[in-house]
Amino acid sequence: MAGSDDVLFAAARNGEAETQEWTYVRKDGTRLPVVVTVSAMRADDDALRGYICIAHDLSAQRLAERRLALSNEAFRKAFDSAPVAVVLTKTDMTCAHANPAFCAMTGFDMRTLRTMSMLDLMVTADDDERESRVNEYEPLVEGHASAHHTECRVRRADGSSLWAMVHTSLVTDEDGEPVLWVSHLEDVTERKAFEAASRESYARKAEALERLAEIDRTKSEFVSMVSHELRTPVTSILGYLELLADGDFGELGPRQRDALLVVQQGASRLEYLIADLMTLRQFESGTPLPRFEDKVDISQLVQRVTTTLVPVIARRHHSLALEIEDDAGVVCGNERQLEHVVSNLLTNALKFTPEGGQIVVRARKQEGEVVISVRDTGVGIPTEDLSKVFTRFYRGGSEEVAKVPGTGLGLSIVKGIVKHHGGHVSLESQVGAGTTVSVTLPRLELESVSAAPRRELS
């Protein structure tokens, strides 16, 4: 301190307080920054009697300042080297600062950005959209939200634009007044393009599906209309044929009788076709079919249906083997439909087996189920066609099959009925060796058949 009295106390001598930053040296030699205030002490006669020195230790403040500088440096580095575009916007919407990633994304340099309103970077369809987008930030200003996330189109210096996901938060002062907007921008142009493409492709597929559904509806309506319109003439034809055959219009000669038989057979086939179409339409219509609760004894049913076909089997010189267990089981369902199933399987076997073949009809029980199967030594079905046989109107491609009359509806109806009864159909076949079709149906337990009232069966 020596030798600088004049300098140090000059102001104090002039009646002012003197404040200066000094560095003190402690006894142990360490230094500390201080701020020293010096005032003069005077007697009543204004004579200078001494000085008062007050020294404040500044080391804490210096440390805080150094920390702040470090923090600023860390922020600047984080800001400048961030791969994400960041922009700081003043409350008047001019750009306070933007990082290099932001400049690279938008193509504007820092100098140009400082002259622009950040609102001018936003691409909007019209003023209404612009206003509503600006209003989205209101909750941040009101303090109701801490951040706002939105997708928005951003203008580039070259006139092009990009889609950005913008995350914005607001820096406020101690009174809660807005000071600075901080926005992070993520380029989502590619994702948006991908989404748009997916949406378009989805829309195209949906449209194609709708078109297919429409075609299917039209087809169903057509089938329904045709079968309905055919029913009236078929009723007339079959009715009048019966009158003719019964001799209601006079006795017929043998040749007339033969001719009538041919017409009757043709008309019957037409009737079956219409009936099949109607049954299929019912299964397809999706309207819930009534639950039938006939208790059908499968052994009796298979026996009965087979018996009615014995004349046809004999005419084609087939040998018939029946392997029907006496109590194969009882099935809850519609007896007429189940008869249709068995007769369809048998008719198929007869039709597709060359004369002198062998037909085996089986009915047996297994765990909780009844299995009905019909095996023939017929033409068989090629492996690649096995999955198609349940398709409507499918008929085998071979010449032998083409010669056999039929509509290709039989098995799809069988499948529909069996499915409606909670069962399933399976098929094994080998070309030239024969086919086995098996129908499995859920069996009613014997106790419930004999003892349980109907309501427990449904």
Added chain:
Amino acid sequence: MKKILVVEDAEDIRELVAFKLRGAGYDVYTAADGEAGVATARSIHPDLVVLDWMMPRMNGLDAAAAIRADEAFAEVPIILLTAKGQEQDVQRGFSVGVDDYIVKPFSPRELVSRVDAILARARLPR
């Protein structure tokens, strides 16, 4: 002679049924739609009515309900001619008082035997 009313819009089928029933010894009256059928029923008081289901103006089911609503016909047997695929609706038919139904295409012979059977049953004291 028992009076039978046949209500059917298809002329061929109407005549076919009428012919067969006349041959079986019945006095047959015909109508071509539901409304005419109900009116004819009121004027001739038939012993049995054969009603087609699908008809213009008034269908068979509504006609059956209209006939049943008339006290004088509370007991007259009604046979409904239905189409395949409508069997589940037959339950509705029974609920409005239909006695029997026959699915088209049907055998005229079968229709006559049903009519005979129902009228034989109707003769028994209830």
